[in-house]
Amino acid sequence: MKKVAFWIGLLAALCFAKLNVSDFQAIVDSMVPNSRFGLSVRSVKTGEELVNIRGNEKFTPASTLKTLTTAAAIHFLPLDYEPKTFITLDGRKEGRVFNGVVNVRGQGDPNFSGRFYANPFHMLYAMVDSIKALGVDTIRGNIELDSSYYKGPWKSNPDNWRKNFFDAWYGAEIAPLNFNDNCGLLKIKPGKKVGDPAIVTIEPDVGYTEIRNLLKTAQKPKKRRKRLKWEYALDPERNIVTVSGDFDIEGDSAQVAFPIRNPVLYFDAAFKKALNDRGIVYVPEEIAAEETAGGSEKMQKRFLFSAAPLLSFLDEINQKSQNYHAETLLRNMGAELLNEGSVESGKQLEQKLLAEAGISGDDFEVYDGSGLSFRNRLKPTSETKLLAFMARHPKGEYYIRSFASPGVGSGSTRMKELKYPWLTQFKTGFIGEVHGLAGYIQTLDGDTLTVAMYLNETNKNPDAISKDVLDTLWMRLISQTNDNYGSLMEMKSMWQEARPIGDLSARLDFFSSKLVGRPYLLGPMGEGYLGDIDSKPLVYMDSVDCVTYVEHALAMALAPSAESIFDTHQKIRYFDGQIDYSYRKHYLIADWVGAGDFARMIEVPGDTTIVRTMPKNAFFKAKNLKYLVNGAPAEDPQVSIRYLPYDKAMELMSKPYEGPLLVLGVAFISKSSKIDAYHTGFVICIPGELPRVRHASSLKKRVVEMNMVDYLKSSKGKLPGISLFEFIQK
Numbered sequence: 001m002k003k004v005a006f007w008i009g010l011l012a013a014l015c016f017a018k019l020n021v022s023d024f025q026a027i028v029d030s031m032v033p034n035s036r037f038g039l040s041v042r043s044v045k046t047g048e049e050l051v052n053i054r055g056n057e058k059f060t061p062a063s064t065l066k067t068l069t070t071a072a073a074i075h076f077l078p079l080d081y082e083p084k085t086f087i088t089l090d091g092r093k094e095g096r097v098f099n100g101v102v103n104v105r106g107q108g109d110p111n112f113s114g115r116f117y118a119n120p121f122h123m124l125y126a127m128v129d130s131i132k133a134l135g136v137d138t139i140r141g142n143i144e145l146d147s148s149y150y151k152g153p154w155k156s157n158p159d160n161w162r163k164n165f166f167d168a169w170y171g172a173e174i175a176p177l178n179f180n181d182n183c184g185l186l187k188i189k190p191g192k193k194v195g196d197p198a199i200v201t202i203e204p205d206v207g208y209t210e211i212r213n214l215l216k217t218a219q220k221p222k223k224r225r226k227r228l229k230w231e232y233a234l235d236p237e238r239n240i241v242t243v244s245g246d247f248d249i250e251g252d253s254a255q256v257a258f259p260i261r262n263p264v265l266y267f268d269a270a271f272k273k274a275l276n277d278r279g280i281v282y283v284p285e286e287i288a289a290e291e292t293a294g295g296s297e298k299m300q301k302r303f304l305f306s307a308a309p310l311l312s313f314l315d316e317i318n319q320k321s322q323n324y325h326a327e328t329l330l331r332n333m334g335a336e337l338l339n340e341g342s343v344e345s346g347k348q349l350e351q352k353l354l355a356e357a358g359i360s361g362d363d364f365e366v367y368d369g370s371g372l373s374f375r376n377r378l379k380p381t382s383e384t385k386l387l388a389f390m391a392r393h394p395k396g397e398y399y400i401r402s403f404a405s406p407g408v409g410s411g412s413t414r415m416k417e418l419k420y421p422w423l424t425q426f427k428t429g430f431i432g433e434v435h436g437l438a439g440y441i442q443t444l445d446g447d448t449l450t451v452a453m454y455l456n457e458t459n460k461n462p463d464a465i466s467k468d469v470l471d472t473l474w475m476r477l478i479s480q481t482n483d484n485y486g487s488l489m490e491m492k493s494m495w496q497e498a499r500p501i502g503d504l505s506a507r508l509d510f511f512s513s514k515l516v517g518r519p520y521l522l523g524p525m526g527e528g529y530l531g532d533i534d535s536k537p538l539v540y541m542d543s544v545d546c547v548t549y550v551e552h553a554l555a556m557a558l559a560p561s562a563e564s565i566f567d568t569h570q571k572i573r574y575f576d577g578q579i580d581y582s583y584r585k586h587y588l589i590a591d592w593v594g595a596g597d598f599a600r601m602i603e604v605p606g607d608t609t610i611v612r613t614m615p616k617n618a619f620f621k622a623k624n625l626k627y628l629v630n631g632a633p634a635e636d637p638q639v640s641i642r643y644l645p646y647d648k649a650m651e652l653m654s655k656p657y658e659g660p661l662l663v664l665g666v667a668f669i670s671k672s673s674k675i676d677a678y679h680t681g682f683v684i685c686i687p688g689e690l691p692r693v694r695h696a697s698s699l700k701k702r703v704v705e706m707n708m709v710d711y712l713k714s715s716k717g718k719l720p721g722i723s724l725f726e727f728i729q730k
Contacts, residue, residue, distance in 0.1 A: 019480050019529040021051050024473055028455070031469045035458045040380035041477065044391045044448040055381035058365070059454040062429030063321045063410075064438040065371030065378070068364060070317055071390050072346070072353045073310065073329050074399045076337055082306040083109035083332055085177070087127050089134075094296035097138040102131075104271065105146035106177030108341065110328040111307035112267075113180045115316065120180045120204050123307050124274035130303045131280065138281045143271070147264050149176035150331055150341035154263060160373040167234050169257035171372065174327045176341065177267040181324050184209055186232060188254045190247050191217035198230075198247040208269035209260065210240045218246035234258060239266070314402040318427050319409030323370035330369030343368060354382075357389035371429060380452035383438055387450035391440065400425055403439050415471050420485055423478055426451075433458045435466045437474055443481040444488065444528060444538055445579055446566065451477060480529045487541035491552065491569075492562040504729045507557035508663035512682045512694045515553060518703045519543040520696050525573075526581075533581040533623050539569065546680045547588065549696040549703055550665065553682070554598065558729060572598050582625055588667050589676035589723060590614050590639040599665055599725045606648040610641050615674055641676055643669050643721040646712070653708040657685040666693065666708075667723040668715070683708060683724065 021039065028037040038059045041051035049055070084107045091100010104127075114120040131139075154173040155166060165171035172182040189199040198215040215230055230245030239261040247254075260266045275282050316322040317329065327343075334345025346369060351361045363382035367373040390399045403425035404411035406418050410428040415421070426439030435455040440448055453474060458466050494514055501507050521543035526534030541552060555569035571577035574584055575595065585591035593599045613636050616627040627634060644652065662685040667677035681695025684705070691708045712719070 019050060019477070021053065021473075021477075024476075025053060027473065028469060032455060032458055032461045032466050035461060035466070036454075036456045038380045038452075038454040038456070039473075040384040040450075040452045042381075042384035042388050042450045044388045044450060045446075047388060049381060049384065050449070052381060055384075055452075056379055058363075058377040058379055059436070059456050060374055060431075060434045061371055061376055061378050061383070061438070061454065062431045062434045062436050063323075063371040064383070064427050064429035064436040064452070064454075065366065065376050066317050066321065066326050066369070067383070067427050067438055068350055068353075068366065068378075068386065069326050069330050069346075069369040070314055070402065071386060071399060072350045073314070073333055074390070074395050075353050075356075075393065076333060076349055077310060079311060079395060079398065080309060081336075082309040083107050083111075083328075085109050085112070085123075085127075085305045087130070087303045087305070089131065089299055089301045091141060091299055092296040093134070093136065093299040096135055097140060098131075098134075098136045098299060099140045099296070100299070101142050101144055102139060103144045103146060104177065104267075105149070106175070106267070107149045108176045108178075108328050108332040108335065109305075109307050110178055110181070110316075110322075110325045111313055112178055113307075115181070116308050116312065121270070121274055121277070123305060124179070124271055125278060127271070127303065127305055128274045128278045128280060132278055134299070134301060137279060138283065139275070140283045140285060142284065142286070143268070143282070145177055145264055145268055147176050149335050150174070151345075152342075160367040160375050162374070165372060166236075166259065169259055170323045172259035172324050173261065173263050174324065174331065175263040175267070176331075177264050178324075178328070179206075179263070179267045179270040180204060181322075182260050182263040182266060183257050184260055186241060186243070186256050186258055188215065188230075188243070188247060190249045190251055193217065194219050194249055198243075200243050202241075204270070206266070206269040206273045208239055208266050210238075212240060212242040214242065214244035216246050217249050220248045220250060230254075232256065232258065235261070237261060311398055311402075314398070315409070318402040319404045319411075321404075321410045321428060323372055326370040327368065354386070357386060359385050359389075372431065374431065374434075380454060383452035384450040387438065387440065387452070391448055391450065400440055403427055414467070415475055418475055418478065420482070420489075423482055423485070424474070426474070429454075430463070430467075435463070435470055437470050441474075441478055441481060444483065444485055444566065445481075445530060445570070447481075449477070449481060483528050484537035484540050484542070487537070487539045488566060490541050491539070491556055491565050495556050495559060495562045495565060498556070503661075504557060504727060505661050505663040508553060508682065508727065509661065509684060511553040511556045512549075512663070512684070513705075515541075515544065515549060516694060516703050516705055518549070518696070520698055520701045520703070521545060522698065524548060527579050527584075530579050531581060533625075538579065539566065544696045544703065545698075546696045547592070550680055550682065554727060557727075558598065581623065582620065582628070586619065587614055587616075587639075587676055588680055589641055590637065593665070593667070593723075593725050594639065597728070599727050601642050601723060601725050602664070603642065604644050604648075604652070604724055606652075607642055607644045610643070611638055612641060612673055612676060613638050614676065639676060641669065641723060643667075643723045645721040646716070646719055649722045650709060650712050653691050653712060655690075656688050657691055659685070659687065661686060663727070665725045665727060667725065669720045669723060671718065671720055677723065 039053040040055035042049045086105040088103040112123045154175050169183045185203045187201045196217045198217050200213045202209050228246040228248050230247050233242045316325045330346035331341040333349050335341030338345040347366050354361050359382050363379040365377040367375045390396050405425050406415040406421035423442045426437050429436030438452045455466050498510050522545050524540045525548050526536035528538040551572050559565040559568040620627045664683040666683045668679040670678040681693050684692045693708045693711050694705045696703045
C-alpha cells in the first residue's frame with residue numbers, strides 16, 4: 001500500500017504545461033487493471049471538447065447523475081422555490097377544545113429533520129405551536145394526512161434498485177410527508193453484566209418502530225482472532241427492527257442509521273408526539289355536526305410551513321450527495337410543473353432540459369434522481385455539455401456553488417494535496433465497482449473547464465485506489481491548466497500592498513523595485529496548456545527575462561483590481577489579448593511599444609530615426625507558421641525607430657534629473673538590422689539624482705538596479721543608442 005501511495009503522490013505532484021492526457025489510460029491500466037475508463041474535458045468559453053477518452057461510450061454515473069437532477073431544478077424552478085407543507089383546521093372551537101379535522105398536506109419538503117435545525121422536531125413544533133396559539137389545548141376529531149402530491153410508490157425505485165439498498169439509510173422510502181430523512185438511529189450499549197440484554201434504543205423515538213431485542217451482553221473472547229458479532233435486520237414491509245448477536249460488555253457503544261417503512265405513518269407518529277410534547281391532547285374520534293354546533297364558534301384556519309428553500313438544500317444533494325433529497329426534488333419538479341409528483345414526470349423535465357441544451361436525450365438513460373440505480377447510463381461527452389450549458393446559464397453560479405470541493409462535503413477527504421482548492425468544484429459518485437467525478441476546473445487564463453471522469457467495472461480493485469487514481473488525474477488537469485498559479489497569487493498579494501499608491505510612476509517604481517533580485521531566465525513564459533509551440537507558463541514570477549520583468553511590473557501597476565491582473569498582463573503581452581504564439585508581441589519596438597496600447601515612444605532632444613525591416617515571415621516560418629495581417633499573408637513590416645544616439649544618451653543620463661518622480665521604459669537598440677532592440681528595462685528618474693536603470697540582467701543573472709550612465713559605459717561600442725517610451729494608463 002505504501003508503494004501505491006508513493007505513486008499517487010508522485011503523479012499528483014507532476015505539472016504539465018500542456019494539456020496532455022496521453023498517459024492517463026496507462027496510469028489507469030497500471031493502478032486499476034481491467035477497469036473501463038472514460039473522460040471528457042470541455043471549454044466553457046469555446047464549447048470545444050479538449051479531451052475525449054471513450055467519451056462517446058455510456059458509463060454508469062453513480063451519484064454524478066445528481067448533476068442532471070439539480071440542473072433541471074435550477075433551470076425550471078424559481079430561485080425562491082421552497083417545498084411547502086400546509087396544515088388546515090376545519091371545525092368548531094369550544095373553549096380550548098377544537099372539534100373537527102386537522103389536515104396536513106405535504107408537498108415534498110425533505111427538511112423536516114435536524115439537518116438545518118438542532119432538533120429534528122423543530123418544524124413539527126412550529127406547526128403545533130401555530131395551533132396552540134389559537135387557544136387550543138385539545139383536539140377532538142381526525143388528523144388527516146394528505147400525501148396525494150406524489151403518485152408513489154414510496155419505495156423510490158423498486159424495479160431498478162438492488163433490494164439491499166432499501167435496508168440502508170441511503171435507500172429510504174420517499175413520500176411527500178417526511179420526517180428525519182425517513183430514517184432512525186439505532187443506538188446500542190452493553191447491559192450491566194454478562195448475559196443481560198444489551199440496551200437498544202432509537203432516536204428520535206416517536207413510538208413507531210418496534211424493536212425486537214435479541215442482543216446479549218457478552219465477554220470478548222481472549223483469542224484475538226475470535227470476535228463478538230451482532231447484526232440488525234429490517235422487516236421488508238413492517239417497521240420492525242430485530243437486533244441479535246453478542247455485544248461486548250467492555251465496548252462503549254454502537255449506532256447505525258436505518259430506513260423507516262411507510263414514511264407517511266412515521267410522520268403521523270412524529271406529529272402526534274409533537275402535539276403531546278407541546279401539551280395538546282389529541283382525542284381521535286368521529287365528530288358529528290350536531291355535537292359541535294351549540295355554543296361553539298366555527299374555525300377554519302390554514303398555515304403554511306417550509307423548512308428550507310431550494311438553494312439551501314441543493315448543497316445537501318451536490319455537496320453531501322443525499323439520495324433522499326435528490327429523489328424528493330425529482331418528484332417535486334414533476335408535481336410543480338406537470339401536476340404529477342413521480343419519477344417519470346421528473347424525467348420528462350430532464351429530457352426537456354437536455355433538448356434545450358442541444359444534447360440528445362438518448363445520451364442519458366435515467367431511472368432515478370440520485371444515481372443509485374445501476375441501470376443509469378450517460379456519455380461523458382454529453383455530461384460535459386450539460387455542465388457547460390449550466391455554467392453559461394443565468395442561474396449557473398448557484399448551480400456551481402452547490403458542488404463539493406476539496407475539504408467540503410463529499411470532497412472532505414478528496415484531493416487534500418491540492419494547494420489551491422478553490423480552483424475546482426465537483427460532484428462525486430460511488431456505488432459498487434463504479435466511481436465518478438464530474439464538475440468544473442477554473443483555469444489560469446480565465447476559462448472554465450467541464451470535466452466528466454469515470455471508472456466502471458473496477459471489479460476487485462480496492463475502492464480507495466480507484467478514488468485516488470481519479471483524484472490524481474483530476475489534479476493533473478488542474479496543474480496543467482494552472483501552471484505556476486502561485487505566481488499569479490504573488491502578483492495579487494503585491495497589488496494589495498500597493499493599493500494606497502495611485503500615481504502610475506509611483507506604482508511602477510514600487511512594483512519594479514519589489515522584483516529587484518529576482519533570478520534571470522531567458523524566455524521563461526509561453527502560452528501554457530493553450531500553446532502548441534511554446535507551452536511554458538502564462539505567468540511566471542520565479543525568474544524573469546528583460547521583457548517579462550517589465551510585463552509583470554507593468555501589469556500590476558495598470559490593473560484596476562487584483563482580479564484583473566491576469567487579463568491586463570495578457571493584453572500587454574498579446575495583440576487583442578488573444579493567447580496564441582502568433583499573436584504574441586515578439587518585437588519590442590515594432591510590436592510591444594508599436595501597438596500603442598500600453599506604451600508609446602517619446603521625443604527627446606537630439607534623437608534621430610532609423611527605418612528597419614523586421615523579418616517576420618522568416619521568424620514565423622521557423623515555427624511552421626505564416627505571418628498574417630488581418631488574416632492575410634503580408635510583406636515584412638518596416639518600422640521607424642526613434643532613438644537617442646549613444647553619445648547624447650550618455651550626456652542626458654549624466655545629469656541629475658529635475659522634475660517629479662518619473663518612470664519610463666527604455667529599449668536598447670540593436671546593432672543588427674534584423675531586430676529593433678536587444679534589451680529593455682525601466683528608467684527611474686528621482687528628483688535631484690542621476691537616472692537609474694532597473695532591468696533583468698543576463699550577465700548578473702538577476703534583476704538589478706544601477707545608474708544608467710554606468711550601464712551605458714559598460715555597453716560602449718555595442719550599443720547604437722536608446723529609445724525611451726512612456727507608459728499609458730487608460
